[in-house]
Amino acid sequence: MTSPVSFSALRTFVEVGRQGSIKHAAQELNVTPGAVSQQVKVLEARFGVPLLERGNREVKLSSHGLRLFARIAPGFELIDAAVQTFDERRPGPRSLVVSTTPSFAACWLTPRLGRFAAQHPEIEIRVDTSVQLADMTSGKVDIALRHGSGDYPGLDAALLLRPxxxxxxxxxxxxxxxxxxxxxxxxxxxxxxxxxxxxxxxxxxxxxxxxxxxxxxxxxxxxxxxxxxxxxxxxxxxxxxxxxxxxxxxxxxxxxxxxxxxTKAKYFVVTRPDRLTVPKVAAFRRWILSEAGVV
Incomplete structure (x- = not known):
């Protein structure tokens, strides 16, 4: 009888595929890099094929790993989305993660956030800053405020500002x-x-x-x-x-x-299309577009 596949190991493998890094996957899962490596090795032993191509500083999915990731990653996205939907229904404060650049956060967004807090005291804002667009598919970020062309495949991008x-x-x-x-x-x-x-x-x-x-x-x-x-x-x-x-x-x-x-580049409010109707996302999106005079 074939032994069952570890759900935890599959979840860990999907996170490595999303992050392209054992270290970053470990940070997302709040475990050690060694624990992540061990979980992947469990799967490799179970299937009898290498799932990763390991280099000095990075890892890539092998051809076998790419096939496995393509099959199981959508399932975990559905699970994450379902859990997130029920989280939205919990009483008490709701957390909203906004990703943007350090300059935009410091100079434009932060001075205005008090007005959002006054209108929506039930929503707790967490501002994450990074130069690159955050991975919107992971479910870790609700909204991104980005400076660029507005071409973000698979994402909804609403024009915010023309600098x-x-x-x-x-x-x-x-x-x-x-x-x-x-x-x-x-x-x-x-x-x-x-x-x-x-x-x-x-x-x-x-x-x-x-x-x-x-x-x-x-x-x-x-x-x-x-x-x-x-x-x-x-x-x-x-x-x-x-x-x-x-x-x-x-x-x-x-x-x-x-x-x-x-400037050629403009600022956009970026989110996943399936998140547009989530109350906290809709509230922040509506507020920030109003702040910018768009609506």
């Missing part, structure tokens, strides 16, 4: 008020983005051939840090207006010169 690049500085640096022309910015120290391209992009869009010093100056990893540098009077910065809005309203920075430049 523009703006030049900013502190009132203490721009003591005579806004500058008269974009080229006047080149007379000041320039604070740079990580890739040192935003100043050149902004200047060229305003008909100015960037000078050599347009890419010189201290660089910062994200717009939130650039805005802090501008606040401190270290120089002028080019940032997305959606990040600068809160500081501009507070008067800690000002527009250096009125010459905004639209």
């Amino acid at each position: 523009q690049l703006v030049a900013i500085g502190s009132p203490s640096l721009l003591i005579d008020g806004p500058l008269k022309a974009p080229a006047d910015c080149l007379r000041y120290p320039l604070l740079q983005d990580r890739d040192r391209v935003d100043w050149s992009t902004w200047l060229e869009a305003n008909g100015i051939k960037p000078a050599r010093n347009a890419s010189k100056g201290p660089s910062y990893a994200d717009d939130a840090l650039l805005i802090q540098g501008a606040k401190a009077g270290q120089g002028l910065a080019v940032v997305r207006d959606v990040y600068a809005a809160h500081a501009l309203a507070a008067g800690t920075i000002m527009i250096a010169v009125d010459a905004p430049v639209p």
Whole structure:
């Protein structure tokens, strides 16, 4: 008689397939990497075939593993969705996980979350920050706020914001008020983005051939840090207006010169289509679109 297949081992294998990493699967399952490896080995011994191709720093599903994953992963997604549906019906606070970039969280989302909490005290928001789009199929993230083209296959993406690049500085640096022309910015120290391209992009869009010093100056990893540098009077910065809005309203920075430049990428509210009718997801989606003036 053939021995039964361990449900726990199958669940672990599916998580390794989703994450592409034993370490990350262990984090998701709240177990040790050694426990994950052992569960996969149990399956490999049971089926008599290798399910993973193990490298020095990563693992990939073998051809056998890919076939098994394709057959059983949809079943676990259905189980996860069913459990999540019943979780939604439990009394008490409901948790909503929102994934976005560190800059968007710090500059745009966080200052507004108090209004959502006032409207929906029964929903507890957890903000996760990451540069890359979170895995929306895992069920670990309810909504993602992302900057891109809006092309997210299999996901619902609603347009949230159309950002523009703006030049900013502190009132203490721009003591005579806004500058008269974009080229006047080149007379000041320039604070740079990580890739040192935003100043050149902004200047060229305003008909100015960037000078050599347009890419010189201290660089910062994200717009939130650039805005802090501008606040401190270290120089002028080019940032997305959606990040600068809160500081501009507070008067800690000002527009250096009125010459905004639209960006190609936009901000979207991203979620799984089957999650659109979940009350907490629908409530947050409706609220954030209203905050952005979309609805």
